[in-house]
Amino acid sequence: MALIKVKETRSSADITVCEVTTKNAADLLVRIVDTKNTAAGKDELWRYVDSSNLATTKIRWVQTKSSADLLVHFVQTKNSAGWMREHPLKGKLA
Secondary structure (H helix, E strand, O other): OEEEEEEOOOHOOOOOEEEEOOOOHHEEEEEEEEOOOOOOOOOOOOEEOOOOOOOOEEEEEOOOOHHEEEEEEEEEOOOHHHOOOOOOOOOOOO
């Protein structure tokens, strides 16, 4: 799973992310999970962490799709989560 730390500045983040309202507009469908051990190595399963040292990816939320490296849409189940298309970040978040 991807261990995600939200950063306040672009310079301290690995990537910028924009949440989109529809699945079809997303690069990645994301499910938030409660435990670190739920699914190691899965980009689509996110767990937020408090420490940058624990994070596999540090993100900065942005408001516009054009300024984002990754477009995400949050889903309700793990089975619904996953990449919607080929993307340069595939396999690099977890």
